[in-house]
Amino acid sequence: MPAHDSYDAVIVGGGHNGLVAAAYLARAGQSVLVLERLATTGGAAVSTRPFDGVDARLSRYSYLVSLLPQKIVRDLGLDFAVRKRTVSSYTPTVRGGRATGLLVGGDRTRESFAALTGSDREYEAWQRFYGMTRRVAERAFPTLTEPLPTRDALRERIGDKEAWRTLFEEPIGVAVEKNFHDDLVRGVVFTDALIGTFADAHDPSLLQNRCFLYHVIGGGTGDWDVPVGGMGALTDALARAACEAGAQIRLRHEATRIETDGARAEITVRSPEAEHVVSARKVLVNASLQALAALLGDEPPTPAEGAQLKVNMLLTRLPRLRDRSVDPREAFSGTFHIAEGYGQLADAYRDAAAGRLPAAPPSEIYCHSLTDPSILGPDLAARGYQTLT
Structure with missing residues (x-):
């Protein structure tokens, strides 16, 4: 009581x-x-x-x-x-009959882009694009502990007309398709606009932009950190x-x-x-x-559409990868993307919009215990057990 x-x-x-x-x-x-x-x-x-x-x-x-x-x-x-993740993401794919993938994070990022796409063009576009989002993050994140700014006040604070148009005024799909050419790279960028939403890359509501902004402004850097414990x-x-x-x-x-x-x-x-x-x-x-x-006692608003399913697992070892150039401890310490190429994400949205389960459900896997083994008891940690979400 x-x-x-x-x-x-x-x-x-x-x-x-x-x-x-x-x-x-x-x-x-x-x-x-x-x-x-x-x-x-x-x-x-x-x-x-x-x-x-x-x-x-x-x-x-x-x-x-x-x-x-x-x-x-x-x-x-x-x-x-919190602890920093050493790897942001890994996305496996098959190119020319060969298992490969894109590893983002650490010193091997440029090399991974080049191996996947055959040049440095996509990597350089990635650096420019996320340099822009980081500048927006530095200006926008402090507003989370301030009185809510007006649209005009926030636009003035951002101080970058191109960034404002890209992130706040036109569908994020325009920027993804303008800046990147590789389908897999486009998909990795676009995933941050979809978590928990039911939207297309070009949805005029800009729901996907709002989701994307939440993902890239955190801490003024856009980093996603692991909570210790x-x-x-x-x-x-x-x-x-x-x-x-x-x-x-x-x-x-x-x-x-x-x-x-x-x-x-x-x-x-x-x-x-x-x-x-x-x-x-x-x-x-x-x-x-x-x-x-x-x-x-009011009439409830219509809930937003969307669905997620989360599964927690405890494994005796991490899965092996077909891409032998990447250690599973690297691949799973960041976000491991499955069926999240740009075209695959569009197909999944069309399936869901038609009332069908996607033929290839977009999925993401992550291993908390690689960054923070304290969530495992000493016996499990000593025996090499790992979590997967």
């Missing part, structure tokens, strides 16, 4: 955003209550031991860190760290920070209704013990738009 009937702020949902808000509000002297329907905090950023009797702690949903500003880590004194290490640290600041977190407490007169709100809460009501000056809802509408 909540300790009080009235709070300055009630936060519905104990995911990472809700926990950050709780910690900051409590540190500012506000009385804060966090209501979490499940038995643990963390939302989509949690770690579990999914295999009975096996000492492996895996990130169930979200698994890499890019959009967490270091300012939050410093402000809240979080005991949390798994993603749950972050949300566990956030929960501790919130509690140490004075926030109350109540697990298995589900908000079922929010009513407000504009000055205060009353929140109906269902817990294992009873149903009760608490009031608050502010309510923050760390949940979907559909869940918010249900709490307010």
Whole structure:
């Protein structure tokens, strides 16, 4: 049960955003209550031991860190760290009957581009394109901890007309096709525009551009880092920070209704013990738009289309590769792309838009334990076990 009937702020949902808000509000002297329907905090950023009797702690949903500003880590004194991946991605393919692929990251990137495409042209285009996105990242990422800028203010801050047009005004497919010629290279670039979306490269809504921007601005660099101890290490640290600041977190407490007169709100809460009501000056809802509408008794908006399936595995060894020029420890320490050439991605979208499962589902594989073996128990690590997501 909540300790009080009235709070300055009630936060519905104990995911990472809700926990950050709780910690900051409590540190500012506000009385804060966090209501979490499940038995643990963390939302989509949690770690579990999914295999009975096996000492492996895996990130169930979200698994890499890019959009967490270091300012939050410093402000809240979080005991949390990340590690850099030595490889960004590896994408296998067959050219001329020979197994090959594209390795991005480290000193072998130029060599890999040349071996795949037969020249340095695509590599040089890659350097120019991602040099542009990095400059945008340096200017755009700081706005994540500032009041939301207007479109004009952000365009002025970016200060690059070509970059603004490329990323903010025209479908990202235009830039992909203008800058790159190799189908596989185009596909590797375009994957960052598709994670969790249901969109074509030339979708006029620019949904794919929004997704792409989130992928390339993180940390002001676009790097995606590995959370030490798994993603749950972050949300566990956030929960501790919130509690140490004075926030109350109540697990298995589900908000079922929010009513407000504009000055205060009353929140109906269902817990294992009873149903009760608490009031608050502010309510923050760390949940979907559909869940918010249900709490307010409003008509829910239509959810965005799209689907993902995630599978966590524990292996006694990494898979072998047909491309003998790449060590599996390199290939799987970054994002391993499957069926994600540019044409394959377009085919998969057309299949899905027609209501069919894609004939070749685009897939990505990643091995957390190569960068952070701490998620494995000592015995598993010593025996060479690895995770695959």
